[in-house]
Amino acid sequence: MQTIEIGRKGQTGWKGSHAAPPFATGTPPAAARLVSRHNRDIFREQRLQMHAARKQVFVDQLHWNLQVREGLYELDEYDRDDSIYLIVVDASGSGHLGSVRLLPTDGPHLLADKFAGLCAAGVPRGPDIFEITRLVTRPGLSRDEAMRVRRLLSLAIIEFALAHRVRHFTMMTHMAFLASVLAVGWDCEPLGLPVDTDGVAVAALRIDVDAATLGRLQAEWNLIGPALAFDLTQSAVSV
DSSP states (O other), rough: OOOOSSTTTOOOOOOOOOOOOOOOOOOOOOOOOOOTTTTGGGGGHHHHHHHHHIIIIIITTTTOOOOTTTTEEETTTTTTTTTTEEEEEEESOOOEEEEEEEEETOOOOOOHHGGGGGGGTTTOOTTTTEEEEEEEEEEOHHHHHHHHHHHHHOOOOOOHHHHHOOEEEEEEEEGGGHHHHHHHTOEEEEEEEEEEETTEEEEEEEEEHHHHHHHHHHHHOOOOOBOOOHHHHEEEEEE
């Protein structure tokens, strides 16, 4: 696990404000930012808010048994130096509205390490395959606001893939959320039958990525233009 020093300079541990600025209704969020080991210090406050949102949603609301630090922040062993985050920020650039974690599959990752049984033909791995985990929107957003943030994240994921020669993603989902995942419009294939995990049916998916999917979703959602701020992230990651 990486040493995530996202408190304010001069302080140790996880001290700092995790309250995101209010979402200005009617004001669209800015594009997603790509955050990696190379630029994460610039996004210290946004990462703090991201981990707080993950705790609020996954632990407090969904009651997942996950690691929590200082009673405020959810993170695990996969929040590492090579983890990549796409973070949608508000128009001011300071507030976290939603995020997702991307992990290279040629190293340790959640599906391979803990849920390999979900994949009937083995876990897909390789330099052109990344894993999607911890997709979250900030609690308190309206339904329409949260949908717009999820759509921006979905487009940003595809843009990241096209820019970095990623051909596939893997992900896990609770079957209760499968309809929502499929409704995104990604080109998905199941990797195996659902498996009961702690009383909840969970399945793994492979998502295939190409430019046609990006164009189709942009047109359907009327979100033409980059969802990922490449001007800030061109040198943020090398895959």
